[in-house]
Amino acid sequence: MIINKQPAGIQYLGENGLTESCKQAVIQLIHFGEAIEEVKILTAEGEHSNSHGLLLTVGYGTQIAIKNGFSSGYPGEGPRGYAFILNLLSKYTENIGEYIVHHKIIQRLCNSALTIHDIESINLLQKIKPARWYDFVPYKKEDRPAVFHEFPLTIPMALIDNRLIEIALDFVDNPDNSILNAYRKIESIVRGRSKLTHESSTKLFAKAFQGDESILYWENLDSGENKGRASLFTSTFMAYRNNRAHQEPKHNLDDDIREFLLINQLFILEREAIIREVITVE
Missing domain, CATH: 3.40.1530.10 (TTHA1528-like)
Known part of the structure; x- marks a missing residue:
């Protein structure tokens, strides 16, 4: 052999x-x-x-x-x-x-x-x-x-919205700064699309997404689903962003990654939202 x-x-x-x-x-x-x-x-x-x-x-x-x-x-x-x-x-x-x-x-x-x-x-x-x-x-x-x-604590880059990629790449070096920048960016995007130039934080998202006559909405979803998605924006800022913005960083990496992915979900929802057509009566 x-x-x-x-x-x-x-x-x-x-x-x-x-x-x-x-x-x-x-x-x-x-x-x-x-x-x-x-x-x-x-x-x-x-x-x-x-x-x-x-x-x-x-x-x-x-x-x-x-x-x-x-x-x-x-x-x-x-x-x-x-x-x-x-x-x-x-x-x-x-x-x-x-x-x-x-x-x-x-x-x-x-x-x-x-x-x-x-x-x-x-x-x-x-x-x-x-x-x-x-x-x-x-x-x-x-x-x-x-x-x-x-297992390694890392951002799953394949799931990240394209507009967040650069911020996500900086996450390893400074998670807190990256998260705050992500919050600022989603505010800026929604402010630009809704033309609500003088609003910020929860007031901005409430006016942009909430209500039957909201500026932005999700097509082919019933009012309950639209309300639920709109609430995610205001709830996320109330529950996480405000605390982070006004206190010294004290989060662990596990929580930081979860929070970053939550913001990423807001980016994905915003991308799927469309501007409501205003019907004028002559």
Whole structure:
């Protein structure tokens, strides 16, 4: 039999023996939209059987190796990271299996040097039955959502209104300033469209959007839905903007991102609103 020792040509993530690095590698893959189709837990044979790497199959059958940063069987960072990552991956696929591999394969995994033959051999292995990895996933349901608390706190740029992009790009450096600028911009836009040049804040939005004869409205929605959308503008400014404008910044990043996305929704609603035609009676 001809053994193909050519490099497998797959991507390697994480640092060998560093649990946090390997954990963050998996988080980043999921956070940025990779579809996890299969998880192969690669467990070293023999005396190193408490050492684990991963071989992930993502979209279009692409395989990505996560280096040997996880462990099991004793207290410590390695087992905690292993439990965390299994908990996370189990939310995205049921196709998870553990495979015993030769310690030399683990060595080549650590060195980013798996061969085509290694990958072919792994893909032919039978998973361990009964599955052991379940033992590492938290049993308490209230503990399971905690894995998402470690995901990056970032603005989802794909959802941001085009007119907010430049402000959103500055958000990382100064969230409070970006949020206040977003409030100012939505006021300026509505003021310009409604011609209510001397109004501001809640009075501006009330005159622009509220009432059956409002200047701006949403077509093909009943009066209740129009009223509800109009109220979002005044309520957001009353509940958030006024407090932020008159006090020192004291918000955490979680709250800042949620507030920025709320303002973004106002931009989207404003974009969908049209100017009411005024019918004159001669």
